[in-house]
Each structure stands twice: as C-alpha cells, then as structure tokens.
Amino acid sequence: MVKMLRDTVRKLFDEKKVDMVIGWGEGTLPLSATPVFIENADEADTLIWDERCSNNLAVYLTKDKRHLVKSGKKIGIVVKGCDSRSLVLYAVENQIKRENLVVIGVTCDGVIDIKKVMKRTEGKEVLDLRIGDKDITVGGRGFETVVAKKEIISDFCLHCAHPDAPVHDLFIGQPRPANEKADVYKIVDDFEKLSADERWNSMVESYSKCVRCYACRNVCPSCYCNECFVDQNDPQWIGKSPEITDTLIFHMGRNMHVAGRCVECGACERACPADIDLLLLNKKIAKEISERFNYEAGLDIDEKPALASYCENEKQDFIMG
Amino acid sequence: MIKIEKSKFSVFIQNLVGDFTVFAPVGEGRQSAFDEVADAESVNTALQNTVQSPKSIFFPQTEVLFTYNDGDVQIPEAADKPFFLWGVRACDARSIMLVDKVFGRAKQRPDDPAFEDPYWKAKLDTAVILTLACNEPASTCFCHWTGDGPFEQAGDLWAVDVGSSYLIESLTEKGKAVLERIENASPAGKTEAAEIDSLRTQAESYLGDLVDLSELKDRMKQMWDDPAWDDIAAKCVNCGACAYACPTCHCFDVQDEGKKGKGKRIRLWDACMFPLFTKEASGHNPRGQAADRVRQRFLHKFSYYWDNYGESLCTGCGRCIYVCPVNLDIRTVVKRFLDIDAAV
Amino acid sequence: MSEFQPKILAILCNWCSYAGADLAGVSRIQYPPNIRVVRIPCSGRVDPLFIMKSLQSGFDGVLVSGCHPGDCHYLSGNYNARRKFAVLKPMLEYVGIEPERIQFSWVSAGEGERFAQVVSKVTEDLKRVGPAKRLVKGVA
Numbered sequence: 177m178v179k180m181l182r183d184t185v186r187k188l189f190d191e192k193k194v195d196m197v198i199g200w201g202e203g204t205l206p207l208s209a210t211p212v213f214i215e216n217a218d219e220a221d222t223l224i225w226d227e228r229c230s231n232n233l234a235v236y237l238t239k240d241k242r243h244l245v246k247s248g249k250k251i252g253i254v255v256k257g258c259d260s261r262s263l264v265l266y267a268v269e270n271q272i273k274r275e276n277l278v279v280i281g282v283t284c285d286g287v288i289d290i291k292k293v294m295k296r297t298e299g300k301e302v303l304d305l306r307i308g309d310k311d312i313t314v315g316g317r318g319f320e321t322v323v324a325k326k327e328i329i330s331d332f333c334l335h336c337a338h339p340d341a342p343v344h345d346l347f348i349g350q351p352r353p354a355n356e357k358a359d360v361y362k363i364v365d366d367f368e369k370l371s372a373d374e375r376w377n378s379m380v381e382s383y384s385k386c387v388r389c390y391a392c393r394n395v396c397p398s399c400y401c402n403e404c405f406v407d408q409n410d411p412q413w414i415g416k417s418p419e420i421t422d423t424l425i426f427h428m429g430r431n432m433h434v435a436g437r438c439v440e441c442g443a444c445e446r447a448c449p450a451d452i453d454l455l456l457l458n459k460k461i462a463k464e465i466s467e468r469f470n471y472e473a474g475l476d477i478d479e480k481p482a483l484a485s486y487c488e489n490e491k492q493d494f495i496m497g
Numbered sequence: 498m499i500k501i502e503k504s505k506f507s508v509f510i511q512n513l514v515g516d517f518t519v520f521a522p523v524g525e526g527r528q529s530a531f532d533e534v535a536d537a538e539s540v541n542t543a544l545q546n547t548v549q550s551p552k553s554i555f556f557p558q559t560e561v562l563f564t565y566n567d568g569d570v571q572i573p574e575a576a577d578k579p580f581f582l583w584g585v586r587a588c589d590a591r592s593i594m595l596v597d598k599v600f601g602r603a604k605q606r607p608d609d610p611a612f613e614d615p616y617w618k619a620k621l622d623t624a625v626i627l628t629l630a631c632n633e634p635a636s637t638c639f640c641h642w643t644g645d646g647p648f649e650q651a652g653d654l655w656a657v658d659v660g661s662s663y664l665i666e667s668l669t670e671k672g673k674a675v676l677e678r679i680e681n682a683s684p685a686g687k688t689e690a691a692e693i694d695s696l697r698t699q700a701e702s703y704l705g706d707l708v709d710l711s712e713l714k715d716r717m718k719q720m721w722d723d724p725a726w727d728d729i730a731a732k733c734v735n736c737g738a739c740a741y742a743c744p745t746c747h748c749f750d751v752q753d754e755g756k757k758g759k760g761k762r763i764r765l766w767d768a769c770m771f772p773l774f775t776k777e778a779s780g781h782n783p784r785g786q787a788a789d790r791v792r793q794r795f796l797h798k799f800s801y802y803w804d805n806y807g808e809s810l811c812t813g814c815g816r817c818i819y820v821c822p823v824n825l826d827i828r829t830v831v832k833r834f835l836d837i838d839a840a841v
Numbered sequence: 842m843s844e845f846q847p848k849i850l851a852i853l854c855n856w857c858s859y860a861g862a863d864l865a866g867v868s869r870i871q872y873p874p875n876i877r878v879v880r881i882p883c884s885g886r887v888d889p890l891f892i893m894k895s896l897q898s899g900f901d902g903v904l905v906s907g908c909h910p911g912d913c914h915y916l917s918g919n920y921n922a923r924r925k926f927a928v929l930k931p932m933l934e935y936v937g938i939e940p941e942r943i944q945f946s947w948v949s950a951g952e953g954e955r956f957a958q959v960v961s962k963v964t965e966d967l968k969r970v971g972p973a974k975r976l977v978k979g980v981a
C-alpha cells in the first residue's frame with residue numbers, strides 16, 4: 177500500500193503532473209505521523225500511510241497557507257475520506273480550483289486516537305508500535321499490549337460513513353462504497369435525555385478544561401476565516417481568558433460557523449491538548465443538519481452548504497406560531 | 498539527607514497542609530497538572546511528568562491585577578498561605594527560575610524594586626519547591642541539551658524516589674525549615690547514596706543523543722531570512738498548544754473586563770502563534786505572517802533570552818513535542834539550524 | 842417582593858417587525874415594557890453570536906423577529922436566517938440553556954396586534970423561567 181503510494185507519487189513527479197505533494201511522513205514519536213511537503217520524485221520515499229496519519233491535510237490549502245493555492249502550482253494531496261470532503265467543500269466555497277489539485281485517495285479504516293491508547297497503557301509512555309491487520313501492538317519500558325484497532329481509533333472514525341475518498345483523481349487500492357451510518361447520533365440522543373441541569377453541568381465540566389489554545393480551530397479545515405471572531409478585538413467579541421461563558425461561546429460559535437460545513441474528520445478532538453470531548457457538541461449540529469436538511473458536507477461539488485441555501489417550505493417548528 | 502518511608506508519605510503531606518497550600522501532580526494523560534491537594538491520596542505518583550506545566554501556580558492563565566468601581570481600585574489580597582510544590586521535575590524547577598529572571602526583577606533595572614512583578618514575587622518568594630528526581634525520563638525529554646539533567650538539584654528541597662521510600666535533601670534555608678518539621682525521620686547513609694548513583698545512571702541512559710546548543714543563539718539570528726523558516730512555518734498550524742504547555746513561555750496580554758466604570762483588569766497568557774500577538778493599535782502587525790510568529794517562538798527561546806540572561810529559555814521538558822498536533826518537534830528544528838541531519 | 846421583570850433584547854428587521862412594533866405603538870396597543878429594541882436591516886443579518894453575546898451580557902432572553910416567509914425585502918434573508926436559527930436554538934437547548942430564552946417570530950408591518958402578543962408571550966415565558974444564570978458572565 178505504502179509502496180503503491182510512493183510509486184504513484186514518483187510517477188506524478190516524473191510525468192510533471194504535480195509541483196508539490198502534501199502527504200504524511202514518519203513522525204518523531206511512535207504514535208505520530210507528521211505532514212510532509214515533497215517537491216521532487218526522490219522525496220516520495222518519505223511518504224507513509226497508516227493509522228497514525230490523523231491530520232486533515234486539506235488544512236494546508238487555506239489560512240496562512242493559502243499562498244500555496246494562489247501560486248497556481250499543481251498540488252497533489254494524499255487524502256482520507258474526510259480530507260477529500262474538505263477539498264470538495266473548498267471547491268464549493270471557491271477556495272481552490274479543483275483542476276489545480278491532484279487528489280490521491282487512500283483506503284482508510286480510521287486513525288488512532290492517542291488518548292485512547294494512553295488509557296490502554298494506563299498512562300505509560302509508548303516507545304514502540306507495530307501495526308498489524310486487525311490489531312496494534314504498543315510497547316514501552318516493561319510492558320507490551322496488543323489492542324484491537326477498533327478500540328483505539330478515533331470516535332469520529334467509528335461513525336464514519338465515507339472512509340474512502342468519494343472524490344479523487346487517483347486511488348491507492350480499491351475505494352469502497354459509503355457505509356451505512358449506524359448509531360451515529362446515539363451519543364447525542366443519550367445526552368438529550370438528560371435533564372437541562374445535567375446537560376449544563378456536564379458541558380461546564382467538559383469545557384472548563386479548555387485552555388483556549390485554539391488547536392481545534394487551527395487544525396480544522398472548515399475554519400479558514402481570514403480573521404476569526406475570537407481574534408477580532410475592535411470591538412472584542414468575547415473575552416480571551418478561559419472563563420467558562422467565553423469558552424462556551426467560542427466553542428458554540430465555532431460549531432455554528434462550521435455547521436453544515438463540517439466534514440466530521442475529528443481532527444479537532446485529536447488535536448486538543450486538554451482532551452476535551454468535542455464530539456458531543458459537534459455531533460449534535462451534524463444531527464440537526466442531517467435530520468432537518470438531509471445534507472452532508474463535502475460530497476457534491478454542485479451543492480451549496482446547508483446554511484448557505486434554503487428551501488421555502490421547510491419545517492419551522494422552532495418559530496413562534 | 499533524610500529518608501521517609503512511603504508509608505509515611507501521607508503523614509508528610511498532612512503535616513504541610515495546615516501551613517501551606519500544597520500543590521502536587523494530579524490527573525491522568527493530557528489532563529495531568531499540578532493542582533492543590535488536601536491529602537497524599539490525590540497525588541498521582543506514577544506520572545513521568547504532568548502535561549500541563551507548573552508555571553500556572555505562579556503565573557496563572559488569568560490573573561486579576563485589580564478591580565475597579567467608580568475610581569475605587571482594589572488590589573486582590575495575596576494568598577494567605579505560602580505554596581508548597583511537591584514533585585516538580587528538575588526541568589520545571591529550573592524553568593520557574595528562568596521566568597523569575599524576567600518577572601523577579603527586570604535585568605535592565607536590577608536595583609529598582611519598581612521593576613519587580615509583585616504578583617509573581619508574592620507567590621514565589623514564600624514558596625517552597627521540592628524537586629523530585631526523574632527516575633524515568635520520557636522519550637520526549639532533552640533536558641541534557643539545555644544544561645540540565647534528570648537528577649539536577651533545584652528548588653528548595655530535592656528528593657529521590659528509591660522505591661520504598663523518598664530520600665530528601667534540603668538545598669535552602671526555606672527547605673531546611675520544612676525538613677525540620679519531620680519527626681522520626683531516619684538519616685540517609687552510604688547505601689542510599691549508592692542507590693541514588695545507580696538510579697541516576699539509569700535515568701541518564703534513557704536520554705537520547707546529546708546536542709550542543711552553544712552555537713545555536715548566533716546561528717538562528719544569522720539565518721533570520723533562511724528558507725528553513727518557511728519549511729518550519731509550512732507545517733505549523735499556529736495554534737497555541739506549545740506555548741500554553743511550555744513551562745517557560747511567559748508572554749501575556751492585559752485586558753479590562755467590565756462595564757460602566759466597574760470591572761477588573763486581568764493579565765492572561767498570550768502566545769506568539771496568535772494573529773493578535775504584537776498587533777499594534779494602528780492595525781499593523783510587525784509579525785503579520787505565520788512564519789514570522791513561528792520564528793519568534795524559536796528565537797525567543799534560543800536567542801533573545803540568551804542575549805539577555807546568558808542561557809536558553811528552554812529546559813528540555815518536551816511538553817511541546819507531546820502536545821503538538823502536527824508533530825513539529827522542537828528538537829528537529831534545533832538540529833536543522835545546527836546542520837545536524839534532520840528534516841523538518 | 843416585586844415580580845421578576847425579565848430584560849429582553851428584541852432584534853427586529855427594519856422592513857416588517859420593526860414597522861410592526863411601530864404600528865403597535867401608534868395604535869396604542871399595550872404590551873410589556875420589558876424589551877429593548879435593536880433595529881437591523883434584515884433577520885438574515887443576525888449572527889448567532891449576537892444572540893449568545895446578549896445572553897452572556899445579562900439579557901434574560903432574546904427575541905428575533907423578521908418578515909414572514911416569502912415577504913423578505915431582500916427576497917431570501919429570512920430563509921437563510923431560519924436555517925441558522927434551526928441549528929442555533931437546538932444547540933443552545935442541548936447545552937442546557939432554557940429554550941424560552943431564545944425565541945423567533947415572523948411579524949409583518951401590518952401586525953401591530955400580533956407584535957404585542959409576541960412580546961407578551963415572550964415576557965410571560967421568561968417570567969416563568971426566571972432570571973438567566975447560565976452563560977451570564979460573572980454569575981455562572
């Protein structure tokens with residue numbers, strides 16, 4: 177698989193079809209892969225693809241990295257299902273020219289959530305990692321544990337309906353059709369059953385851990401405003417300290433801004449240095465969008481995002497009669 | 498040096514709780530941090546180090562400088578009890594001393610007490626810091642690069658975990674006063690000294706290759722316009738995870754929160770990665786591009802602080818390596834500037 | 842003890858609901874004095890942040906009112922607004938904010954009577970749920 181990927185990329189350079197390829201390379205920690213930007217065929221051998229490749233690489237085409245797209249260079253990008261959906265979103269929102277991208281899909285069975293691994297090792301540092309077909313062996317000083325993959329892949333991946341890039345130019349392996357979404361919103365349904373007090377207390381407990389480093393925002397491919405509302409200070413929208421109401425408004429505001437645009441890659445949750453359960457709020461929005469508007473972001477290049485379009489006769493049960 | 502059986506550890510903490518606010522490592526994984534503890538049971542003794550650094554004890558993420566109400570200004574009262582920190586690693590104890598060089602008294606005006614930060618000093622000057630030797634440095638640790646080591650003595654007290662007991666040595670008068678409170682402690686002898694030596698050797702063996710940073714200060718400055726910065730900035734997503742996890746990052750912002758003449762002035766952590774960092778009132782930002790801000794982070798650590806205080810502002814704790822969402826490893830960056838084979 | 846008087850922010854679109862409020866006034870229709878009105882060009886202009894920020898600043902509730910579907914001065918502003926509210930309201934309720942605190946209505950320029958009814962309803966609802974505590978800065 178990795179060999180096929182490297183060969184494909186090498187060929188793209190040889191045939192002068194790309195000027196740069198964005199992919200994942202070996203990281204410095206056993207559980208981490210790191211984004212790499214390769215500019216010639218020789219560097220193709222630094223590419224890897226496995227369960228550690230958790231970043232959504234589409235993020236490197238917007239924000240401060242926008243110059244890459246504007247340079248008019250042909251960019252190849254290695255994508256999981258979710259990453260490819262981000263590219264579709266960018267095309268819909270006129271952030272990229274689809275023809276300037278060479279989208280290289282890879283088959284994905286989900287990526288590792290480091291915090292789940294740490295739970296399994298009881299906080300012990302992982303120094304060694306071996307990835308098998310169905311399970312992963314992690315080892316460290318004085319221990320070795322075999323864990324089934326599905327126990328340590330990200331919650332977002334467990335609920336993923338489109339693991340293999342629905343839109344791609346090249347595909348390494350054979351793309352599978354979309355999954356039936358099973359139990360995707362169960363956590364949302366369960367949370368809704370709690371009383372308002374319980375829900376509020378749970379949210380406060382969860383989000384008080386936030387240190388406002390904005391890692392979630394900055395790794396999010398859908399968050400690419402030139403100036404984020406939390407960075408507007410003339411006048412200032414919200415306080416910058418991790419005071420709970422400011423923090424909640426930041427997260428709810430962010431969720432509103434990516435509502436109907438979120439591709440559910442889960443990069444935000446995996447990036448969080450405070451291990452906040454970001455899935456719970458995120459999935460609620462996804463549920464509303466899906467149930468009310470029957471829409472999923474990043475699947476159709478000709479369809480506008482849910483909150484940028486409307487239907488005249490839709491349900492308005494939340495409006496006073 | 499004295500010896501305390503681990504079975505007596507809770508008595509030791511209990512003895513302190515009355516007169517000190519005791520901070521110790523608590524929590525698991527990425528939520529592990531130094532927090533106030535009421536008893537020894539809440540201390541997580543299994544951690545290699547906390548993911549959140551202890552700097553927030555002396556330099557909280559948000560600190561009220563004063564409150565105001567129609568011209569009436571109130572400065573919050575200082576904590577009534579001094580702080581006792583249990584289990585700080587050598588890297589973190591040293592990082593507190595590095596930040597103290599900035600907040601304790603400004604280098605530019607060393608004789609002028611007006612240039613001391615009263616909020617920082619009120620907490621630090623009375624605090625007693627117990628450094629716990631690091632028996633098992635993590636793979637992200639590189640304290641030996643920055644002139645430190647897992648068994649360096651720092652703080653007021655220095656302790657070693659030798660399995661069934663802790664060996665504790667006082668390094669300052671403040672530390673000595675705490676040790677004198679302990680009753681029935683047995684003195685440590687030659688066997689214990691040998692034990693420490695073997696633990697030290699083992700701990701040091703866990704550390705990776707040594708890199709000499711002495712040329713780094715000038716290299717980084719000479720390479721101000723080097724394309725290497727673009728490569729580093731290309732990968733960085735400009736979040737503040739590294740700066741907030743860092744035990745020595747001490748940049749802050751000051752804001753007023755309130756309305757109609759009533760409110761508070763707060764000091765809060767800032768991070769050089771943010772677009773608002775050093776943005777001027779005119780709207781101009783001398784560090785307008787993400788790449789400029791990435792460079793600022795590394796130059797502050799390895800160059801500017803070095804110019805001012807003669808050492809690097811990094812103590813090799815490795816937290817930034819652990820929390821970085823894109824695995825932009827500070828060791829790789831350093832190696833790149835020292836021409837040691839490393840791709841960023 | 843006197844009855845709790847909620848403080849309500851009413852964000853009204855220029856073309857319909859603001860004119861409706863005006864009609865209520867010139868027609869001398871009585872309604873509770875609990876609202877503070879902000880006039881905006883169109884309900885489509887309402888950023889969800891306006892609503893969250895109002896709750897944070899101490900309003901007990903927020904009422905957003907625009908033109909009836911099909912009547913928008915800008916043709917589709919209220920349809921776009923409706924989609925935003927369709928997500929915003931359930932989300933705020935989900936995190937534990939009382940649903941009564943965020944209310945939406947359509948009031949035309951000719952519906953002075955209706956405007957008074959809407960304000961009365963929102964005021965009564967908020968009197969029932971009491972002062973806002975969650976999301977209010979400094980209290981929560």
